[in-house]
Amino acid sequence: MKLTFLGTGTSQGVPVIGCQCAVCQSDDPRDRRLRTSAMLEWRGIRLIIDAGPDLRYQLLRADVRRVDGILLTHEHKDHIGGLDDVRALNFVDYPTIRPIDLYATARTLQTVKKDFDYAFVADKYRGVPEIRLHTISQSEPFRIGPAFVIPIAGHHSDRFEVTGFRFGKLAYLTDFKTIEEEELRKLKGIEVLVVNALRFAQHDSHFNVEEAVSLIEKIAPKRAYLTHMSHEMGCYAETGPQLPQGVELAYDMLEIELND
Ligand SMILES: [Zn+2]
Ligand SMILES: [Zn+2]
Ligand SMILES: [Zn+2]
Numbered sequence: 001m002k003l004t005f006l007g008t009g010t011s012q013g014v015p016v017i018g019c020q021c022a023v024c025q026s027d028d029p030r031d032r033r034l035r036t037s038a039m040l041e042w043r044g045i046r047l048i049i050d051a052g053p054d055l056r057y058q059l060l061r062a063d064v065r066r067v068d069g070i071l072l073t074h075e076h077k078d079h080i081g082g083l084d085d086v087r088a089l090n091f092v093d094y095p096t097i098r099p100i101d102l103y104a105t106a107r108t109l110q111t112v113k114k115d116f117d118y119a120f121v122a123d124k125y126r127g128v129p130e131i132r133l134h135t136i137s138q139s140e141p142f143r144i145g146p147a148f149v150i151p152i153a154g155h156h157s158d159r160f161e162v163t164g165f166r167f168g169k170l171a172y173l174t175d176f177k178t179i180e181e182e183e184l185r186k187l188k189g190i191e192v193l194v195v196n197a198l199r200f201a202q203h204d205s206h207f208n209v210e211e212a213v214s215l216i217e218k219i220a221p222k223r224a225y226l227t228h229m230s231h232e233m234g235c236y237a238e239t240g241p242q243l244p245q246g247v248e249l250a251y252d253m254l255e256i257e258l259n260d
Pocket of ligand 2: 015016019020021022023024025231
């Protein structure tokens with residue numbers, strides 16, 4: 001199993017347009033963060049988690065030609081804004097059209113249908129994205145071909161649900177602010193945990209570093225990676241060494257491999 005971080009930045013990305021801070025001005029490529037997304041290659045298939053506004057460049061950068069499914073964690077724009085670009089994937093084997101399979105909760109798919117309404121109308125304009133919608137429930141594991149996926153329910157804020165995913169010994173959670181104790185059981189025995197951490201200071205709707213580390217300590221994976229980071233996280237080279245052992249900042253195009 002291989003996970004590639006396609007993007008590790010929060011909703012504005014890093015650098016932030018117009019920002020003069022040390023992180024946004026850094027020359028270190030690990031400080032340049034596209035919107036949060038990841039690619040999982042497992043059991044012969046390739047899945048993308050989240051499709052934000054940087055999707056096009058992310059797929060070009062990772063040299064992706066085929067995608068077997070896209071999973072969405074929630075409907076915020078930084079996670080769905082690039083869905084129009086699946087058109088290119090639809091047409092890689094033209095004249096055969098390959099629809100993209102999209103997996104998300106009913107609520108998230110509702111927003112996808114609203115924001116990309118032209119892709120779901122009866123009389124479509126030629127060349128619009130071809131997307132097959134698959135409604136998932138946060139309480140029911142599902143299969144994508146040979147891949148068995150366990151959804152993890154979380155709260156982005158009091159009234160907003162978000163979905164994480166467990167694939168074998170790896171779990172990927174982003175845009176979490178809280179998680180119910182009973183959901184933690186689904187994370188038992190994982191080796192790698194990817195979890196969002198926005199910055200050191202508190203935030204209303206995202207874990208900060210302290211909250212992410214406290215979750216990591218509860219789950220006790222062998223390794224943990226932080227993602228969905230703002231420029232307020234500091235530079236990679238300075239912040240990384242301040243983290244507890246076994247916890248690292250992810251960065252764009254970092255690859256993690258594990259046996260499964
Ligand atoms: Zn986000
Ligand atoms: Zn900045
Ligand atoms: Zn969000």
